[in-house]
Amino acid sequence: MADGDNGLRILRSLQFTPEIATELGHMCAVFASVEWRMFCLFVRLSDTPVAIARATFYSHHNAANRASMVEATAAMVLRGTPELDAALADLRALLTSINRSARKRNAYIHDPWAMEPDKPGTICQLRMGGSHINARGARVAEKDLRQLGIQFDEYAEQLHDFDERIAPLLPASLGTLDRTRSVSLEFAPTRFPRGTSRAKRQRPRGSSPAKT
Secondary structure, three states: OEEOOOOOEEEOOOOOOHHHHHHHHHHHHHHHHHHHHHHHHHHHHHOOOHHHHHHHHOOOOOHHHHHHHHHHHHHHHOOOOHHHHHHHHHHHHHHHHHHHHHHHHHHHHHOOEEEOOOOHHHOEEEOOOOOOOOOOEEEOOHHHHHHHHHHHHHHHHHHHHHHHHHHHHHHHHHHHHHHHHHHHHHOOOOOOOOOOOHHHHHOOOOOOOOOO
16 A cells, blocks of 8 residues: 555555455456457458457557447448448447446546545545546445446447347448449559550569560
8 A cells, every 4th residue: 555645545455345346347347248249340340350350459459449440340331221321320329328438437447446544434546637646535336336337238238239230231231342342443543554555564573575
């Protein structure tokens, strides 16, 4: 522990409040399932190999950035029909709710825990939003952690249900994207001037015409 001039001592353990420690652990576990469900959805939406999707998704190190990537990918795929447009709107609303709850989770995870010396009943967290190093203490209720965990569990179920909802809609939409990509390549600019023969276009760089 370390003393501060606000009368609180910083804790490196929650041994004095095992109930809160347990709820905190449950909340972390269920939030991990939310992020995993977002990853599964990203795999489906991006239609990329799992290894590449995993490297892309987990290269972002916070939930907000991962949610933004899922939303941006969805915006490219979930469009073109009323059903797809409605799905995108629902996903955006769900991700907004997840981000709002994730900010609460971040405070529980990252803000330091403290208590008055020898008074376990005063355990709190230091909210680090102010300018002073010894921030104000905020009491944490076991029921608040439990409720947040319940919310995350609901979000994980909603992401799963959404994944199943859009699965039959994606092949046609992804097929449209594939055709668009082909058109883009067909009309992409080249380095060859107008009128260059096919034989010259196909000649390897640096080679000379064959002599006869």
